[in-house]
Amino acid sequence: MSHTFSTWDDTIVALATPPGIGAIGVIRLSGQNSIAIADILFTGKNLLHQASHTLHVGMLKNENEELDEVVISLYKAPKSYTGENIVEISCHGSPFIQQQIIEACIQKGARLAKPGEFTQRAFLNGKMDLTQAEAVADVIAAHSLAAQQTALKQLRGGFSSDLKELRNQLIGFAALIELELDFSQEDVEFADRLQLEQLIARLMLATTQLINSFKLGNSIKNGVNVAIIGRPNAGKSTLLNALLNEERAIVSEIAGTTRDTIEEVLNINGVLFRLVDTAGIREHSTDSIENLGIERSKQNAEKSDIIIHLADVTCEDKEEITWLKNYRNKVIDVFNKYDEAWPGYRNASAIAESAAGIYISAKNKQGIEELKSMMFEKAIGETIQTENTIVTNARHYAALKKISECLNDIKTGMDNNLTGDLLAPDIRRCLHYLGEITGQVETDRDILGTIFGKFCIGK
Known part of the structure; x- marks a missing residue:
């Protein structure tokens, strides 16, 4: 929608x-x-x-x-944050x-x-x-460097520029398609179908890349949830302390120390x-409190982005945690206490990674840096390319999915040689969803209320 100077005649104040x-x-x-009140x-x-x-x-x-x-x-209109x-x-x-002062x-x-x-104004x-x-x-x-850089790129209009470029290209062809409708009885084509096919292909590629970036964007914005799962006394609390480099969890030789x-x-x-x-996960336990903790462990594993499956290589009981097979795509297998299994072997960096997983000594903090690198790569990749557009907002992701559906409908229609009057509705829908992300179309007041209601007062 086209935004003009607000018609509000009231003045707002906040800390x-x-x-x-x-x-x-x-x-x-x-x-x-505002200036008159301050005066x-x-x-x-x-x-x-x-x-x-001044x-x-x-x-x-x-x-x-x-x-x-x-x-x-003093900041006088229109050269101010709110206009x-x-x-x-x-x-x-x-x-x-x-x-x-506020009163x-x-x-x-x-x-x-x-x-x-x-900000709404x-x-x-x-x-x-x-x-x-x-x-x-x-x-x-923003709670991290990556979240800050990604948000600043969007604030500077990086994402907006990408969307506007896509939308402007599609508007040009939409205008020609609409022109064909005015001359429908003349049986003429103003829009070059080959160029439109190429445009739709470019839009589909760009939209897919943006959609695929959401997983990374969500991790950057909200953090990566990691559940440390293992059998009792595998060293989960010791591993947590080693990763944090501080004594956060109680460590004990007694199995089942961690109840919650x-x-x-x-x-x-x-x-x-x-x-x-x-x-700790045990298939069978008579302790009702421990069983509640185990059930909560399963729930955490289900909603986590990464599962660190910690196993004790010195333990003779090799019984697997069977339900972890449902989450293999997000599991990192970590084998702890290798220094106790092979007391004469001290080269952690040489043994740290293997095809089966990663070997560590949580107690002696060996292999911990290699594990951190593996966690980062599994969640993010080798590096974060913050110069590329990364989608971090669930509302944008939902709209991009709708845009992708519209583009697929347009492509299907063109593959079936549909006429302009049948292609036009899908093109209009695609333009609508593109504009909905940036607010270039009329945005529902309830949606605006939800978006800006999450801000702090004073911003």
């Missing part, structure tokens, strides 16, 4: 910095009257007569009551002072902003498209891996 005590707090106003409270100079993108130091007063000495930042007049008040970080702004005509309303005023608006939330929530799951986070090459140390 833009995290709540709590700090050195500085920033309060943001946006709307037609009523500000002493020393008339803010209405000051230039955009800073002003002075005292804030509500009637005769002094609130705080502040720095006022409206924006005022940012940098005050001292006292929650009491911040609340006083004073509300008394002078502002209202408290809803979650994400500043930026979108509706055409300052950014929907993918960029969603990337703002991803940048704020222990969750920790490990950063490998800028990607977060969420490790879950589970209870």
Whole structure:
């Protein structure tokens, strides 16, 4: 949809910095009257007569009551984050002072902003498209280098540019197809079918690549879930401690020490891996508490992205955990205590990897770095190409799947020599879903509410 200057005549206010005590707090106003409201409270100079993108130091007063000495930042429409007049008040970080200033702004005509309303106004005023608006939330929530770089690329419009290029190419052919409909009785073709076939092939390839990137994008954005599964006393808690390089889990020679799951986070090459140390798996146990832990281990294995199957090479009981066969595609076989099985052999790097799995000594932290590399490669690949477009948003992924279906329908129609009037509806649907991702078509208000409702207040 085409975005124009908002018709809202109200002004919103919110704390833009995290709540709590700090050195500085920033309060943001946006709307037609934001500068006028700040001017009523500000002493020393008339803010209405000051230039955009300027800073002003002075005292804030509500009637005769002094609130705080502040720095006022002015951003006049349309050259601002929201496309409206924006005022940012940098005050001292006292929650009491911040609340006083916000209440004073509300008394002078502002209202408290809803979650994400500043960014929503930026979108509706055409300052950014929907993918960029969603990337703002991803940048704020980024918990690793890879997540930060991926979100920043989307914020700069990398994903948007890819989609717009695809959409513009398809619009050109859609216009020619629609023109054919106007001259349907003349039996003429304005659109070159060979060029359209080539375009559809390029679109299908690009869409497939974006769809396939979602698994990686989801791992970068949300982290990789890793379940450590094994029989009792295989060394699962010792392995967790070795991976984290700290004593996080209780280690004991007594089988069944770990009764419940222990969750920790490990950063490998800028990607977060969420490790879950589970209870030891025994096919038969008379301990009801242990059985509950084992059942939870199975649940964690099912929802994990990677399963580390830890086996004790010194154990004579080689009975397999039979249900793990259902998850072979995400299992890494790890054989622990090789140094006890072969006491004279100390070259961990030479023995670390084999066709059957990876050999480690969790107790002596041998083979741990090789295991981390294997975990990263299984989840991500050898490296993360953040310069390429990576889909991280489930809404975008769902729309891309619909685009792929539309493109397949168009290709099938062309293979069957369908006329333009029969191809046109599928082309229109494809254009709709492409535009739905970036917000270039009318976007349902409920969808917008869901997207921006996930933001923090003040952003």
